[in-house]
Amino acid sequence: MRSGTAPWKRVDTLLIYNQMVVLDRTPGFSDEEVDRLFHALADRTRRDVIRRTLVGTESVSALASHYDMSFAAVQKHVAVLEQAGLVTKETRGRERLVKGNPTTIHRARALLDQYEALWRDRVAGLDALLAAPAEPPESQRHDAPQNPKER
Numbered sequence: 001m002r003s004g005t006a007p008w009k010r011v012d013t014l015l016i017y018n019q020m021v022v023l024d025r026t027p028g029f030s031d032e033e034v035d036r037l038f039h040a041l042a043d044r045t046r047r048d049v050i051r052r053t054l055v056g057t058e059s060v061s062a063l064a065s066h067y068d069m070s071f072a073a074v075q076k077h078v079a080v081l082e083q084a085g086l087v088t089k090e091t092r093g094r095e096r097l098v099k100g101n102p103t104t105i106h107r108a109r110a111l112l113d114q115y116e117a118l119w120r121d122r123v124a125g126l127d128a129l130l131a132a133p134a135e136p137p138e139s140q141r142h143d144a145p146q147n148p149k150e151r
Contacts, residue, residue, distance in 0.1 A: 029107065029111060033084075033085070034111065036080075036083055036084040036085075037084045037085070037086070037104070037108055039080070039084070040080050040081050040083070040084035040086055041084075041086075041108075043077070043080075045067060045069075045074075045077050046077050046080060046081050046086075048066075048067075049063055049074075049077055049078060049081060049087070049098070050081065050086055050087065050100050050105075051100075052066070052100075053087050053098050053099055053100035054100035054102060054105070055100075057090075057097045057098065057099045058097070058098055059095045059096060059097055059098070060074060060075055060078055060089075060095075060096045060098060061095070063078070063098060078098055081098075084104070085101055085104040086100065086101055086104050086105070087099060087100055087101055088101055
């Protein structure tokens with residue numbers, strides 16, 4: 001490395017350090033929030049709860065009726081979604097109403113778009129590298145000295 005040259009370079013919102021890519025600042029998420037978000041989305045029941053609550057507000061009781069599990073289990077799923085910011089709960093009388101949070105969904109999409117752009121750029125770079133003509137070994141180059149003493 002040349003003196004005065006940093007071992008990293010900044011590309012939009014990515015930080016590339018020694019060929020390791022690190023998201024410099026995810027769109028409004030801390031690392032812990034990203035972990036909670038993808039943990040919440042990793043479960044099919046929770047993804048279904050999000051789908052249902054983005055369409056309309058549902059009580060936890062109404063949600064529980066859709067699944068072959070206890071009310072307490074559904075409450076735990078809703079709590080994980082709430083901690084990730086994917087749903088909000090509101091008390092109305094004796095009911096706990098659950099509503100999907102489209103803002104967090106859009107922020108998660110922006111994060112995934114960053115990863116997609118990163119990988120598309122990497123694939124484009126690889127395509128360019130593979131499309132470049134290969135240089136012949138030095139011994140086969142026409143401009144290479146023929147006599148080893150001339151090297």
